[in-house]
Structures are given as C-alpha cells and as structure tokens.
Amino acid sequence: xxxxxxxxxxxxxxxxxxxxxxxxxxxxxxxxxxxxxxxxxxxxxxxxxxxxxxxxxxxxxxxxxxxxxxxxxxxxxxxxxxxxxxxxxxxxxxxxxxxxxxxxxxxxxxxxxxxxxxxxxxxxxxxxxxxxxxxxxxxxxxxxxxxxxxxxxxxxxxxxxxxxxxxxxxxxxxxxxxxxxxxxxxxxxxxxxxxxxxxxxxxxxxxxxxxxxxxxxxxxxxxxxxxxxxxxxxxxxxxxxxxxxxxxxxxxxxxxxxxxxxxxxxxxxxxxxxxxxxxxxxxxxxxxxxxxxxxxxxxxxxxxxxxxxxxxxxxxxxxxxxxxxxxxxxxxxxxxxxxxxxxxxxxxxxxxxxxxxxxxxxxxxxxxxxxxxxxxxxxxxxxxxxxxxxxxxxxxxxxxxxxxxxxxxxxxxxxxxxxxxxxxxxxxxxxxxxxxxxxxxxxxxxxxxxxxxxxxxxxxxxxxxxxxxxxxxxxxxxxxxxxxxxxxxxxxxxxxxxxxxxxxxxxxxxxxxxxxxxxxxxxxxxxxxxxxxxxxxxxxxxxxxxxxxxxxxxxxxxxxxxxxxxxxxxxxxxxxxxxxxxxxxxxxxxxxxxxxxxxxxxxxxxxxxxxxxxxxxxxxxxxxxxxxxxxxxxxxxx
Numbered sequence: 001x002x003x004x005x006x007x008x009x010x011x012x013x014x015x016x017x018x019x020x021x022x023x024x025x026x027x028x029x030x031x032x033x034x035x036x037x038x039x040x041x042x043x044x045x046x047x048x049x050x051x052x053x054x055x056x057x058x059x060x061x062x063x064x065x066x067x068x069x070x071x072x073x074x075x076x077x078x079x080x081x082x083x084x085x086x087x088x089x090x091x092x093x094x095x096x097x098x099x100x101x102x103x104x105x106x107x108x109x110x111x112x113x114x115x116x117x118x119x120x121x122x123x124x125x126x127x128x129x130x131x132x133x134x135x136x137x138x139x140x141x142x143x144x145x146x147x148x149x150x151x152x153x154x155x156x157x158x159x160x161x162x163x164x165x166x167x168x169x170x171x172x173x174x175x176x177x178x179x180x181x182x183x184x185x186x187x188x189x190x191x192x193x194x195x196x197x198x199x200x201x202x203x204x205x206x207x208x209x210x211x212x213x214x215x216x217x218x219x220x221x222x223x224x225x226x227x228x229x230x231x232x233x234x235x236x237x238x239x240x241x242x243x244x245x246x247x248x249x250x251x252x253x254x255x256x257x258x259x260x261x262x263x264x265x266x267x268x269x270x271x272x273x274x275x276x277x278x279x280x281x282x283x284x285x286x287x288x289x290x291x292x293x294x295x296x297x298x299x300x301x302x303x304x305x306x307x308x309x310x311x312x313x314x315x316x317x318x319x320x321x322x323x324x325x326x327x328x329x330x331x332x333x334x335x336x337x338x339x340x341x342x343x344x345x346x347x348x349x350x351x352x353x354x355x356x357x358x359x360x361x362x363x364x365x366x367x368x369x370x371x372x373x374x375x376x377x378x379x380x381x382x383x384x385x386x387x388x389x390x391x392x393x394x395x396x397x398x399x400x401x402x403x404x405x406x407x408x409x410x411x412x413x414x415x416x417x418x419x420x421x422x423x424x425x426x427x428x429x430x431x432x433x434x435x436x437x438x439x440x441x442x443x444x445x446x447x448x449x450x451x452x453x454x455x456x457x458x459x460x461x462x463x464x465x466x467x468x469x470x471x472x473x474x475x476x477x478x479x480x481x482x483x484x485x486x487x488x489x490x491x492x493x494x495x496x497x498x499x500x501x502x503x504x505x506x507x508x509x510x511x512x513x514x515x516x517x518x519x520x521x522x523x524x525x526x527x528x529x530x531x532x533x534x535x536x537x538x539x540x541x542x543x544x545x546x547x548x549x550x551x552x553x554x555x556x557x558x559x560x561x562x563x564x565x566x567x568x569x570x571x572x573x574x575x576x577x578x579x580x581x582x583x584x585x586x587x588x589x590x591x592x593x594x595x596x597x598x599x600x601x602x603x604x605x606x607x608x609x610x611x612x613x614x615x616x617x618x619x620x621x622x623x624x625x626x627x628x629x630x631x632x633x634x635x636x637x638x
Contacts, residue, residue, distance in 0.1 A: 004171040006047070007084050009071070010092050015049060015080075017094035018072040018215075024097025026078045031102045032114045034082055035131070038170040039112070046176035047076035050193075074180065074193060087171060089132035100611045105131045107167055109160045118594035119614035120587055126152070129164065135171070139164050207242030210258035217266045221273070228277040236295045237284060243302060246349070247276040250306035251313045254357055256350035279309040279317060286319075290329055292400025292414075298393040300336035303345055307352045307364065308332065314357065323524040327361045330521035333397075334368050334375055337390055337514075365522075377514040382507040385446040391510075392448055398513050399424075399453045404485050407470075408458040410478035424453045429487065430499055431464035432548075438496050446549075449506045452485045467494045486510050547581050547598070550621055554628045559588045568597055570613065577613075578606045582624070587616070588631055598624055 009015040037044050049071035073080060084092045085102040104117035110127045122128040126148045134142050139161060143149055149160065180193060214221045225244050232239055245258065252272040253260040261269065283305050288294035308328055312318065319325035335341065341348055355363035368375065382391050398404065404413050413424065428450055435445045444450075454462070462470060471494050475482055483489055488505035492498060547564050555561040566583040569576050580597045587593035594616040599607065610617045618624045 001175060001177050002171070003083060003087075003173050003175060006080060006175065006177075007087060007171075010080065010084055013070065015071045015073055017077060017092075018050070018074070024078065024081050024095060024101070026082060026101055028101055028116055030078070031082050031086070031105060032116075034079060035086065035105065035107075035114050035170075038173060039107075039114075039167060044079065044173075044175070045076070046178060047080065048074045048178045048180065048193075050074050051179050051181035071179070075178075086132055087135045089136050098607075100607060100617070103611060107131050107134075109163045112163060117614060118587075118616060120592060120594055123614070129167075131167070134164060134168060139168060207240075207245050207258060210245060210261055211241060213262065214266075214269055218270060221269070224270075224273060228273075228280075232280075232284070235284070237299060238296050239302070243305075244273075244276070244280075246303070246306045247280055247309050248272050250310040250353060251276040251279065254310060254353050256306075256346045256353060275313065275317070276309060279312045280305060282312060282317075283308050286325060286329070287332070290326070290401075291333070291397050293393060293397055294400075298396045300390065300393045301332060301340060303341035303349055304332050304335040304352075306349065307356055310353055311356050311360070314360075324361065326521040326524065328364070330518050331361060331364045331368065333394070333518060333521070334365075334372075337377070337381070337394060338368070338372055339390055340368070340371075375518070377511045377518070379504065379508040379511050382449055382510045384448050385443045389448050392451070394514060395448060395451060395510065396453060398486070398510065398517070402513060402517065404453070405478065405481040406455050406458050407474050407478070407481055407485075408461050409455065410481050412484075413453060413455070425456050425459045427452050427454045427459050427462065429467060430496060430502070431466070433464055434466060434496055435499065438499070440499060444500070444503070447503055449503045449510065452487075466496065468496075486513055546621060550598075550624060551582055553625070554588065557628055557632045559628055559631065560584050560586060560590050562588075562596075562598075568599075568610070568615075570609070577609050588628055593631070596624070596627075 006015065034044060036042075051069055051071050081092060081095060081097075082102050085095070085099065086105050091099050105114060106117050106122055106128045107114050108127055109129055114131070115122075117130075126146065129142070137145065142164070143161075150157065152160065211222065211225075222241070225241055229239055229241070229244060245261075246256070248269065249255060249258060249261055252264050252268060264272070287299070293299050311328060319328075340352075351367055352364055355367050359366070365375075382395075384391055399413050401414075405411060406413055428445075429452055430445075430450055432445050468491075471482055471487075472491070486506055486509040488502060488509065490505070493502040493505055551562045551564060562582040562584045564582055566580055567576055568578050568580050568583060578597075578599050580599050582598040584596040586595065588596055594614055596616040596618065597610055598618045598621070599610065600619060600621075607617055607619070616627075618627070
C-alpha cells in the first residue's frame, strides 16, 4: 500500500488509533530521521492493523462515523502520525502530544538535508523549502508562489526541480500492511499483540502496558487520568501517568507490580482511580502545609506517596490524628533524604506497602532502619552540591517551616507569604565569582551549605557582596536574621579564606536542625496545625544557579552569552509571550542561527507561539547543552 493511501484511509477513518495506544512521543530528531530515510530510499518498516467491527472499536479522537469495519493501528503510530502531520500540514484527528515535534520541517535542495526552521538561516533563502507546503501544494504550485527559485540558472533549476519531485514522490512509497483479523482476536489477544510488537519501538514502560490493558476495556481511562494530572499541574506538580497508576494500584491491590491490576475489574479500577486521586491531593496538601514542600521542584520521594496513599486508604481516607500524620511525614522525609526508592523502586515499594498493611507507620520505620542502621542526620549529609542534591529540598523545608528570615526585611520566609515577597530565589551566601577567584572548585562553590533562600529584593540588594561586608550590617539592622538561616555566628568564618570551615560549621547547624524537626515529628511534639492557604503555587526560582552555569558554559564554548529571566515578546504586537529562563536574541551563533529560548515552564500555547515566530525552543537544560556542543563541533569541522 502506498503511504498516500495510508493517509487517505486515516482521513476516511478506515484507519484509526485504538484508545489503548499512548500519545505521540517522537522528537524532532526522530522526525528528521524518518524523512531522511524516506528520501534516501531506506527501509522504514511496515504497519500492523487490527481489522475489527466499528461497533466494537474504541478509537481515539472523534467517534467513527461509518458502518462496517475499521483498521485500528497497532504498530506504526509514531511513523503514521509524523507522516500525516508533515505531509498534510496538520495533525491527524487522533493526535495527542506536542505538534511542535513535526511542525516547520524544511528541506535544503542544495545539500539534500532536513532541518527545522531557523529564521536567520532559512528566511528568504530559496534553497530551504517548507516540506509541508511543498507536499500540500505540489512542485508546480510551490514554484508559482516562490518565484525567486525560477531566477536560478537553468541547469540548477532542473536539478532543484528533480530533487523537489523526488521529495514529493515519497508519498508514493510502498509499505507493507500486516492485518490482524478473525473472530478469535479478542480485545485481550489484540492488546497482547500490541504489547509484543511495540516492545521493539520507542520503549514502553510497564505502566504504558498496564494502561493499554486498562484502556482496552475502559477507553476513557487515559482521559480521566489526564484530568487529574492537569489539576495537579495547575497547582505546581507534574506527575506521569505511570506514577498515578502506581497510586491506583496501591489503593486497589496493595501491590507495586502493575501485573496485579490485571485481575481487577474495570468498574473497580474506575472507582479506584477516583479514590486514589483524592488521596494524592490530601498528601500534597499535607506535605505542603506541614513541610513547606509546595512545588514540584522541591517535591522529593514521589514514590513514597503511594505508600502514604495506601496508609490513608487503610484508615478510611484520613489521618487518624495529627500525631500519626506527623509520624508518617517523618518517614517520608527519611525516604527522601536517604533515596529510599532511588534504586529498586518496585521491590522496595512492595516491601513498604506490605509493611504499612501489616504494622502501619512503625512497620515502615522498621524497614527504613533495617536499610540505614540509624536515622541520624550528620554534618556530612549536607555535603552535596547543586540543586539535584537530596538534601537541597531539606534546606528549603527548613527555610519554610523553621522561622528563617529574609536578610533585608527580617520577615519570616514562611509558606504563607503573600505578594511580591512570596517568590523566593536561591542565593549564594559566598558569591560564586569571589570563590572562583580564590581558587575554590565548582563543587565547593555550589555546595548546598552555601545556599540560602531570600526574597528577590534581598537577592538583588546583596548581589555578589562579600559576607564579611554585609553580615555585620544585617545583624545590626535585623538582629537574629543571619542565625535564623543556620549561618555560624563566628565572624572569623565569614572570611573567604575560611570558606571550607564555614561550610563545615553550617552543615552541622543544618544537620542539628533536621534532627530536631524529625524528632518533633516522630515524637509527636508537633506545632499547631497550619492549613494550606488558598493561593497560587509559589513562583520559586530554584534553578537560577543551574541557568547561570548553563549560560556561562555556553559562552565558554565561544558561543553567545544568553540573558537570564528575560521577557520574550511578540515582535509584531509587543504582547508578552513568556518570561524565559534563558534567551539568546541573536541565536547561539549570532547571525547564523535562530533566536533561542529556554522555557522550562511554558504552556503548550506559549511554546507553539514561540515556534511559530521562528524561535528555537528548548524545554530542557541538557538539550541546550547538546545543541551548543553540536554547533561547536560543526564550527571546528569546517
């Protein structure tokens, strides 16, 4: 069957996507790879469909408005979606994902390479052709709307037309379609086939396979789960379908392995999802209110949540008392600090689910003790560096719950601050530049013990001043503010040449504070309950140091120096699109590459607007690093 026929059958709903399939997950590199293979005549693999009655089919997207049978796509969804999106210029009706992955694919008729649109390099350049426009319009119409191509020399024009025709002709490429049909092919058999044939593609997680099985009998399951995820996302928490399904499994079976869900009836799964989602929200509220961990970036040990959810389910959906609530929060903190689920997640989760069923919170803590030996926090435990360290969220927790004060106002940095002071920023107590000048290593400079949290105003006011300069003035103006941030009050340690001693002393103060908090929670000497305020999630700039480091490292490669926390506006309307974590207005290679934006929290709408305006959009720090490295490699190889 020709590829064009496959796309026609998607239009006519002869081919549809089964509801148990997951969404579109390909990235731009994979899209480029597919079209490169097609253009060069390389194999791209076949497709597999399940031929079944429309009456029994559960397809994603619009309902199937036809009689007879339908072919549900079991293998080849990512390829079919990519082909449809690029060749038709719009996503198919069953699309679920980020269309930016295949939008604005361009082809260079001179070098015969595919790349995504970069305005500086491609705008007004006749050698770069919009693949979707060419596919939709055809060669003749494309030439009519792009007269600049006709101005090329005759020989070159012939060559270009031949290559454009070759590109358009990939729609006529023949592909093999293998059909699964017959009365013996029940939904269970088909899901099993789906699981097997997809195991060699973009790797499916165990949760994906379990969800596929659930969606086979409850087609709306994915949509229901995404509604809950969207609600939590709006409150500042980002969770995967896998993670939510773990919580459902914990409520319904008390097991960690997804295979346990295979024996649960569909109606019970429907009820279990609603119960699990409600219990997760209770956990989020309590962790935010009591521990101050009120945002995704400071929310550790998320696989401890299914255990707490199971505990709540065993107790009628509530904590029996404030004392019991605090005791399980103490266990949660230990799970976060010691990386309880960082290794064998399923096996340890299973152990803890069994323990909480048998002996409650005491059973959980006994299992923790068996692993750790003791649960005392020591000075060395705060020895990590960067915001990825396990004890980084613990510093934030202490700041939010233990009376830490802002340096330039003296106000407590509690979880209930409002207005402009509710947004905290990470501050290096000893400025990075001065430490580097003094010869300290990167790890020492970014030590957790050199971090504290301040309001934006305080951070801007202090900037890179030496502690030996500003600590004395702070202590005079706001007595106790420095000590409240667990900073040693021995003034000799405020000198850069005593920095290592300062770190050791502060680590000890932080460890003592953590032990005190944990003891209060476990022993029941809790403070009065603090209800979560009805306010938006805090706009916490925890990543400022990571972004600083990224911008500096890219500049060190000989590329442009980006700006940090910059408003990006529509150049035509002046309307604000987003506040980007980093922005290279002239591209990483000024004049040679597209303007680049790093937007870690952008909505789908914001990202689409940026892409449409020609920005090179990154949503991951490491992706920027990889792109910069590729640019550097290209430059050195020329």
